[in-house]
Amino acid sequence: MSTRRAKKSNTGFFIGVGIFVLAILAGSAAITVGTRSTGGLATPVPTSQTGVYPQLFADGLDRQVTVDIEPLRIVSLSPSFTEIIFALEKGDHLIARDELSTFPAQAIEKPSLAKENRMVDKIKSLNPDIVLLGPADKALAADLDKSKITNLYFEEPANYRAVISRIYLISRLVNKRDFANTIVPPLEAKLKAIDEALKDVRHGEGMKSYIELGSQFETASVATLPGDFLYQLHTTNIFEQSAEKQFIAKSEDIISANPDVIFLTNPAENIDALRKRPGWSEIAAVKNGKVYNVDPIQVTYGTPRSVDELGRAAKLLYPEKIK
16 A cells, blocks of 8 residues: 655646646645645646656646656546546556446456445555546545545536547546547547538527437536537537536427437437327427437547547438538
8 A cells, every 4th residue: 555645735827738728727735645646637737748747737626736657556437537548558557447437348347336336445445546536426536535545536528629638638647648649630630520511501500409318308508518519510409508517408498499309318218219208299300300319428428439429420410411
């Protein structure tokens, strides 16, 4: 078991990722763990050389941290982190994952920490260098801090650019920045190609859209990855003006908005199931057969495969434009 100690820091700073420059003012505790110093993680302070340590990070809980050396024992509690780590060819450093992290196939071979089993003692027994947390485990951060278990918290990416930013971020953490430079350009090229193919479909003038996330009527506004999914498809999200990011809509509001296309992330739902909902058989998308199932991980969490899922959806909506 590594020796752990803590230190405090209240330094504000500006940080950037590759071509994405973000200004983040942070002013809370930094955590040092033995020779490995970690804390929050949102965007790293650039260094003069790839893979140079120490590096500074700040997370979604406004914590700052210096990572002195490469973390070799990583617990990932989000499919987003897990897939990026494997894409960066650092899957051998993953020692545990959440139950939704089932890609690639090698991930399934890693111990799974189901939601009910994510106890601090269980995680501590794994002796991790870093635990990566998503919104589902936000409350766990404080308990891990108390046990001096290094953890970094992320909100889910709010758009596809944020997915790319996260790839760069994780690449710095695991000392694979050069490799990220081979992964990201093709993703950016695919996003550009989709936008170019749909350039004559003006935003706000195309199909009205609705996306259902898991449970019935759960949906998202524009300031989320599912919302950006609809935007990148040049459709108009019927709830894009909602002040809430993710929420349960009213069935009557969906019927009234009459979307032209519906995307479902729950594989148990389909167009036949929608026809059985009161009033839904008259919705344009249902009447015209424009109801499509999409991968919930790629549309909700954000991984290197998310852009491919966007491309698949674009081809379904615009087969004459996307070949």
